[in-house]
Amino acid sequence: MSSQGGLLKAAIALSLIALLVSLAAIALLYSQIGALEAKINTLNGKISELESKVGALEQRVGELGKPAPTPQPQEQVELVVIGPWSGKSAEYFSKVIQEFEKKYPNIKIKYLTKRAEDLAQILPVQFESGLTPADVIITPWAWFIVKMAQKGYVEDVSSYVKEDEYIGGVVNNVKWDGKIWGAPFTMWLKPGFWYRKSFFKKHGLQEPQTWDEFVALLKKIKQIPGIKNPIVTGDGVGWPESDITEHFLITFGGPQLQYDLISCKKKFTDPEVEAIFKEKLVPLIKEGYFSEPMEWTSAVERWWAGEYALYFMGTWIAGRVQDPTDIDFFPLPGCKAVVGGTDYAFIPKFTKHKEAAIIFLKYIATEGQAVHVSGPAGKIPTWKGVSVDVIWTPMKSVYNKIKERNMKIVPDLDDTVGGDWQTLFWDQLKLLWVQPDQVDSVLQTLTEQHPACKG
Amino acid sequence: MPFREKRYFLFFTLPAYILIAIFVITPIIGTVIISFETKNGFGLDNYVKVITETSPEKALVYLRRMPRPPPWGAMIHNFIWIAIHLPLSILLGLVLAYLLRSVRGSSIVKSIMFLGMVVPMIVGGLLIRFMYDEFIGIFPRLFALLGFKGILAKDWLIYPQTALFALILGAVWLWTGFNLTVFAAALESVPTSTIEAAMIDGANSWQIFSRIVVPQLKPAIIIAVIMTVLWDLKIFDIVYVSTFGGPGGASNVLALVMYLYFARALDYGRSAAVSIILALLTLIPGIWFIREVRKSEKG
Numbered sequence A: 001m002s003s004q005g006g007l008l009k010a011a012i013a014l015s016l017i018a019l020l021v022s023l024a025a026i027a028l029l030y031s032q033i034g035a036l037e038a039k040i041n042t043l044n045g046k047i048s049e050l051e052s053k054v055g056a057l058e059q060r061v062g063e064l065g066k067p068a069p070t071p072q073p074q075e076q077v078e079l080v081v082i083g084p085w086s087g088k089s090a091e092y093f094s095k096v097i098q099e100f101e102k103k104y105p106n107i108k109i110k111y112l113t114k115r116a117e118d119l120a121q122i123l124p125v126q127f128e129s130g131l132t133p134a135d136v137i138i139t140p141w142a143w144f145i146v147k148m149a150q151k152g153y154v155e156d157v158s159s160y161v162k163e164d165e166y167i168g169g170v171v172n173n174v175k176w177d178g179k180i181w182g183a184p185f186t187m188w189l190k191p192g193f194w195y196r197k198s199f200f201k202k203h204g205l206q207e208p209q210t211w212d213e214f215v216a217l218l219k220k221i222k223q224i225p226g227i228k229n230p231i232v233t234g235d236g237v238g239w240p241e242s243d244i245t246e247h248f249l250i251t252f253g254g255p256q257l258q259y260d261l262i263s264c265k266k267k268f269t270d271p272e273v274e275a276i277f278k279e280k281l282v283p284l285i286k287e288g289y290f291s292e293p294m295e296w297t298s299a300v301e302r303w304w305a306g307e308y309a310l311y312f313m314g315t316w317i318a319g320r321v322q323d324p325t326d327i328d329f330f331p332l333p334g335c336k337a338v339v340g341g342t343d344y345a346f347i348p349k350f351t352k353h354k355e356a357a358i359i360f361l362k363y364i365a366t367e368g369q370a371v372h373v374s375g376p377a378g379k380i381p382t383w384k385g386v387s388v389d390v391i392w393t394p395m396k397s398v399y400n401k402i403k404e405r406n407m408k409i410v411p412d413l414d415d416t417v418g419g420d421w422q423t424l425f426w427d428q429l430k431l432l433w434v435q436p437d438q439v440d441s442v443l444q445t446l447t448e449q450h451p452a453c454k455g
Numbered sequence B: 001m002p003f004r005e006k007r008y009f010l011f012f013t014l015p016a017y018i019l020i021a022i023f024v025i026t027p028i029i030g031t032v033i034i035s036f037e038t039k040n041g042f043g044l045d046n047y048v049k050v051i052t053e054t055s056p057e058k059a060l061v062y063l064r065r066m067p068r069p070p071p072w073g074a075m076i077h078n079f080i081w082i083a084i085h086l087p088l089s090i091l092l093g094l095v096l097a098y099l100l101r102s103v104r105g106s107s108i109v110k111s112i113m114f115l116g117m118v119v120p121m122i123v124g125g126l127l128i129r130f131m132y133d134e135f136i137g138i139f140p141r142l143f144a145l146l147g148f149k150g151i152l153a154k155d156w157l158i159y160p161q162t163a164l165f166a167l168i169l170g171a172v173w174l175w176t177g178f179n180l181t182v183f184a185a186a187l188e189s190v191p192t193s194t195i196e197a198a199m200i201d202g203a204n205s206w207q208i209f210s211r212i213v214v215p216q217l218k219p220a221i222i223i224a225v226i227m228t229v230l231w232d233l234k235i236f237d238i239v240y241v242s243t244f245g246g247p248g249g250a251s252n253v254l255a256l257v258m259y260l261y262f263a264r265a266l267d268y269g270r271s272a273a274v275s276i277i278l279a280l281l282t283l284i285p286g287i288w289f290i291r292e293v294r295k296s297e298k299g
Helices: A004-064 A087-103 A116-128 A142-150 A197-202 A211-222 A237-253 A255-263 A272-284 A296-304 A315-320 A354-365 A366-376 A393-404 A414-419 A419-434 A436-449 B001-034 B045-052 B072-102 B104-118 B119-131 B138-145 B162-189 B192-200 B205-216 B218-233 B235-242 B255-262 B268-298
Strands: A077-083 A108-115 A136-139 A182-189 A192-196 A229-232 A308-313 A327-330 A335-345 A407-410
Touching: A004 B001, A077 A354, A087 A108, A087 A315, A087 A354, A087 A366, A108 A182, A108 A354, A108 A414, A108 B268, A116 A296, A116 A354, A116 A414, A116 B255, A136 A354, A136 B138, A142 A335, A142 A414, A182 A237, A182 A315, A192 A197, A192 A315, A211 A229, A211 A366, A211 B104, A211 B138, A229 A296, A229 A393, A237 A272, A237 A308, A237 A335, A237 A419, A255 A272, A255 A335, A255 A407, A272 A419, A272 A436, A296 A393, A308 A315, A308 B001, A315 A393, A327 A414, A354 A366, A414 A419, A419 A436, A419 B001, A419 B255, B001 B045, B001 B268, B072 B104, B072 B162, B072 B205, B072 B218, B072 B255, B072 B268, B104 B162, B119 B162, B119 B235, B162 B235, B192 B205, B205 B218, B218 B268, B235 B255, B255 B268
Parallel strands: A077 A108, A077 A136, A229 A308, A335 A407
Antiparallel strands: A136 A335, A182 A335, A192 A308, A192 A327
16 A cells, blocks of 8 residues: 555656646747747748838839739649638639639649638637648638737738729728738628519519518518418528618618617617617517528528528529529618628738738739629629629629619628627527517617627 | 566656646646736636626526526526436436346347437537427427427427527437446446345335345446536537527527637637636536545445
8 A cells, every 4th residue: 555655646746747847848938939939020020011112112013004913933832721611602712713723823722611600719729829720711700800910910911902992891891000901802792682583473473662562572472372481581500680680770770870880889779779670670570471590501492492482691592592593682672781791811920821822812802803703602893803794694683783772882790790799699689580579688688798889 | 566666657657647747737727827817917807707797698697587588697507407417318328228138139229329429419419400490300390290389399499498408308319328338337247146136035126126226336327427417517519509509598508608708709818717617617526426436445
């Protein structure tokens, strides 16, 4: 027993020594890394200075009418690009990659799929360790790019992205400290309620022109045999409900309300906002005009099969149906704006192929957009240099319809606020959909937890 | 033990100690430090803010809607999880192991039961999601066939009243296989002579089970209880995939709150504070387990 006790003490002593040694080693490493980081930062500062000078020079050359050719890497480089697309959407993005590789044969792209949610989990830790899983990262969360930029993890791309070349407000989402930290890619829109033209024709239905006509349409659809609910509600983690809600808010509160809710100039408990919820949205939910939330991709299939007549969804739905020429949409009557969301590309500070990453970033922010919107990705360009003629035909009609109605494009409310409020917003709306009587509690919670309202 | 043997013993265990020190102890120390880090140095700010949080998505105890339906707060949900899941899965595992012990082909049934443990919990979460789907889910379809028209015939995961309980029920299905396997293995070691003696003395099946078998399975029951409680406390993947803690935070759990602070709010201090609270909660059954093991060693 005593020898065992002695052995145990020796083992504990040894483990403590091992712990101390490892802690000392880590401390030593940290101090070395700190010194190294300081040197790298100084170097990066010099490089950025040089780059801005080169950028300015390029601009001057451009002004002289002699555009500077984009330099190509001398040696073969493999760039790792992370984006949010999978399945068909990834196929549409691969066309952009193919065209890029044709133009820049020395740069090969390795594309990996990662959702924005997963990136938010992985990237901060990797960046903290001075690593990056990719050379260029594309995400719809502008707020996340800005947050990473504030921590010093993102390359400043102000020299390569010219704000006036993009549609209004798009670049602003990725600006901080007077600099631009991400490049806009293509944009999706959430224009209104999608329907099958053949379904409307078969049942003699018309697009509504007034709110009363809209309610009458829902009533009429509900009476059609085989219809479960007039509108199908997509669900995932809750974002489809947020899109419907934002559309109601913009329609009845005007486009400015969207900005006011983002900045908390107006609260969710404001009488105007409360009225929109209580007089317009909640009565429709209570009447059973909306289905209960269901997984959004299976909702597409059920809507297409005729179990539901309307589906509020983004323009990407056009790329997910068998016959995109059979679909059309209408916004709520009187709606003056449409929510648009953009994917942004950024370059992490820790990339080993900065030069090639910049070339790719510049490409997808400009010419690459033309390639992407010409296919069935369901997107429109944010770069003004893309001609409307190249846009995929079903999307062109969406684009024209929005133009005809003189609708503005406003940013997505929850994507812009971001953080954990976004998931709270989705989750509270999921609750509202199944318990519309909870509207007061939902609005109060959304106000109390809004980061801008907290101050 | 001679000195030479001691040296060998220490030599061969040293790599393990070093690895544990680097990969287990150091991160734990790091997490503790981060949990106390504040803007002004060190303090209890993170703990105070985490405990007093009022958002239904992150509250550990959500007082606003008590005693009405969920949410009640992530920590309370974890306790409810233990209160329902622990007795159900232990009892089911124990009874099934006892009933199947002498049935021909019982290994096939046990293997099927154990499938719940073999599938990754993320897949388990997806299966649970389908299990309660209004159109294809076995439970809503069954209740619809029986003529129910309310919540029970719809998607159980989208209603705050049913979401948490539906997940717990799904977890019973996933976890019972583990308890069944533990008890089946322990039953092998129960001497048949004691059961035969009881039968000769006129004991009925229930008396044999409750007075002969169960007391002899005590070490296995302790292991099953401790493993189940720990699993219930750190439950994450099933909730993440099936409901993400919703609707309205009705099925939220501690590990998900930790995740939300970490990956959504990017607030590492509060995330670390939640993880420390979670670790302290797991220490309670852990200490109890060690005491029980020591008691049985002395006995």
